[in-house]
Amino acid sequence: KPQNERQRLPVVPQGIERDEFLKALAELKEQLGQENVEINDKPLKDGWYMEHPNTHDMMTILDEEEFVASAIVYPGSTEEVQQIVLWANKYRIPIFPISMGRNLGYGGAAPRVRGSVTIDLGKRMNKILDINAEDYTCLVEPGVSFYALYEAIKERGLEDHMWIDTPDLGGGSIIGNTVDRGVGYTPYGDHWACHSGLEVVLPTGEVIRTGMGALPGNNTWQAFPYGFGPFSDGIFSQSNFGIVTKMGMTLMPNPGGHEAFMYTFPKEEDLAPLIDIIRPLRISNILENVAQLRHVTQALAARGRPRTEFYSGSGPMPSEAVHAAAAKTPVGDHAWAYYGMSYGPPQVRAHKLALVDAAFRRIPGARRIDPSTLPADEYFWARDRVARGVPDIHELRWVNWQPNGAHIAFSPVSPIRGADAARLFALGKEAHERYGIDFFPAFCVGLREMHLIVEIVFDRADAGQRKAALACLRDMVDEAAKLGYGEYRTHLVLMDQVAGTYNWNDGALMKFNERLKDALDPQGILAPGRCGIWPKRYRGRGWEM
């Protein structure tokens, strides 16, 4: 994609004149140092995953100048975050914190409100404050990525002692991913459930520590999440109630062995019975990690080749073409592929794998893929790494499916039930056909629920494709809500819509969230609109999209 001249300069936060804004920035520069405050007036460089921008969403779904920051600031400490917050209150300037800004598929580094001042926490606040090999915990700042933690554990010679849990891509921030309630693929995959202890700067500038962190001199901040009294951590996830400056995370003891496995299933209709087979195995922890059931189209895309290598027509790639191409891959043709990992010593694994094998083979045509037949750069090995906590970026490959590949996610939650899977699959497939888009469904099976993750890959330089992708998403969100399914997380552009589907009892939960927002952030400066929560000053003024 060509790098465009900026079209809509200057970017100034809403509600403040340009001159006053520049004066305010000058004041902030004095506090933080010149080099730690940058105005966003240069061309928007998309870069790539490892060199991502912090000025905007590099995978933009709207016009690229829509979700952009007016300036970026780089605090070096919790105290500096407090200073920024007080500054924002003084001038009523919207601020938007990011840890690393790799929230791709959900808005990247971009703020929800155009012209917000982005607080890039991770650039300077990137220390691993503690790794505790006895308690299997760590304490990190926002700039610590899954890669960085993994490397630090290796450096200390602890990689055989304890594992981290990483999402598909290892370049994200542990804090950023966790506060957005992201997931990984070891038994510690529910990052939110695995964290212990937060340090939070409130929108009015005070700093609190949650859990045992509130007890001076404690040695349990990372060992016991709850502390005494209300357990408030949850309200700092998927919200705009505070800025997390430190977080404790638990680490997984080496389980004493592991073994990745893969099965394929021949027909699309195998989905429903397969999901019903998976449910009891998953809830009983015979299947121990968030495992993925992927559709063949995405498996094909995960090879990292552009779609045009397989098919040159327009509209969704026909099923026959997909299967023909899949048949030529090392895994062979299939409709669904299940990627799993078994943990523990050989005799314990053998017990579990035998149960899984007997159950999966009830699907006619089920095949267990022998890993030794797969070349080293097969996607299977990326899953093998991720499911044992080794950060990776292989997953990025399917973004190449389109030129200027970008993507955006639809991720509804359902029970682990065949009927629900079939219903969501049909809903997604129809919507994609309606808009002529290839359909990449993957079911991520949690403990009692699954997320269907549908990634729409589009050419971000093509306004038509962007529009189609967004329309397709909006349809799916509404249609899913009608059937009782809601998203677990969403992109900036869909936040109002998704929040609007959680409207039981006349929107009681959102009214409650707004009450908290107004109490904690009376000036409405922190990430207005994030997750659909608008502060008082913005409500009813048409900010929703």
Next chain:
Amino acid sequence: KPQNERQRLPVVPQGIERDEFLKALAELKEQLGQENVEINDKPLKDGWYMEHPNTHDMMTILDEEEFVASAIVYPGSTEEVQQIVLWANKYRIPIFPISMGRNLGYGGAAPRVRGSVTIDLGKRMNKILDINAEDYTCLVEPGVSFYALYEAIKERGLEDHMWIDTPDLGGGSIIGNTVDRGVGYTPYGDHWACHSGLEVVLPTGEVIRTGMGALPGNNTWQAFPYGFGPFSDGIFSQSNFGIVTKMGMTLMPNPGGHEAFMYTFPKEEDLAPLIDIIRPLRISNILENVAQLRHVTQALAARGRPRTEFYSGSGPMPSEAVHAAAAKTPVGDHAWAYYGMSYGPPQVRAHKLALVDAAFRRIPGARRIDPSTLPADEYFWARDRVARGVPDIHELRWVNWQPNGAHIAFSPVSPIRGADAARLFALGKEAHERYGIDFFPAFCVGLREMHLIVEIVFDRADAGQRKAALACLRDMVDEAAKLGYGEYRTHLVLMDQVAGTYNWNDGALMKFNERLKDALDPQGILAPGRCGIWPKRYRGRGWEM
């Protein structure tokens, strides 16, 4: 203990004249029905565990008329709870919700503020709204006890399919125990972590559903706890921010086998090395449940006989006397007993039990007790039941140690480390010696932390014993805090003191809690003072104790 005449009648909520209060009650009677509003002016009947009072704390640590309700109301539905809340706001009457009121050791059924109107939710709101055998979940009202859920599962023939998790005593409310962040003894022992979805009446009368419950027509309220946006459940635990009227709970699949085991260790000094042995086994889930390491004095008391049968002197029972008595029991003499359970089919258990055995035998004199040598009413079998989710009340027996036996708990959290265990043990022992009280320590080992549970058993008819127990507790709370240990939960009488120990950064967390309290409960009617949180109207007016 004799039943006394009431000394301090009438009991009227603070800030309202008696006549107006009676008028207000009459108004409430019209809404809820005469029979559902009771004034508390009759003698205070302590009853016993299974017939406990809802008017006061049956195990009172202060004068029995201190923590008493002015009236009790029995809502029959969420709408009636809303009506009560609106009524309380109208007259500014403090209300105090209990689910069943069996919070013994932490205040029983009593309100924190004398003269509050107690909302006994459980009496009429006691339905199991759903048991889902596919998802392994249930949805319950406040009056559903662990016993009741267990019986319902049996009635449906599901007892071989799924387990509940129960605390030591099965008569408590699933909701009451969980919102106070109680624990049980299967792998699902962290009740808070295992719940999914709340319905909450806010202090201003609105009703919200959290998680997926906010999405109309959803089928995932009990399957996925988080929903979209801020995850607010936590602020309704150990707080006074809302009244929980429904809660989802996850249930454990039958693990395919189980085997209770017990080890004893001869010396008090074995504690520290033993805890260090336990830590990696527990974090790796080789030891799979919240397991208990109990001191011999409590083991002796757990036989259910009064202390006078073993020793007639005053002051703490001497160590020699304890050991002499223990030597005559089926388990034999010891200093510490470890109660554990291994789950799964035989070959999987064998793997884990072999690791445990090798590790525990590193303590000289460690003995594995052969369960077949233990009679049917041994405490071991109560632990066996509880650790496989069968509700029980054997645990009550040690309350008989003193006549008119009552008890109150000190429960600080520490890492699973020998040095911490030894420090807390010494602290507790010294304090007990100072006050001439028998010391009953039990370490409950969670995943990365342990709670030391010290139960002080006292004669509640003896003002001197009550005073000594309380003074001993207050000393322990302060001394523990100085060393960095804080309580995970506490009795009404200690709430201010314990909350005061969580005072990092000039009490920032409490100021934050107060901010939430004032936003959610501007009139300050809901459970003022619970967990140390006082609404604005009460602050700085000497309500703390």
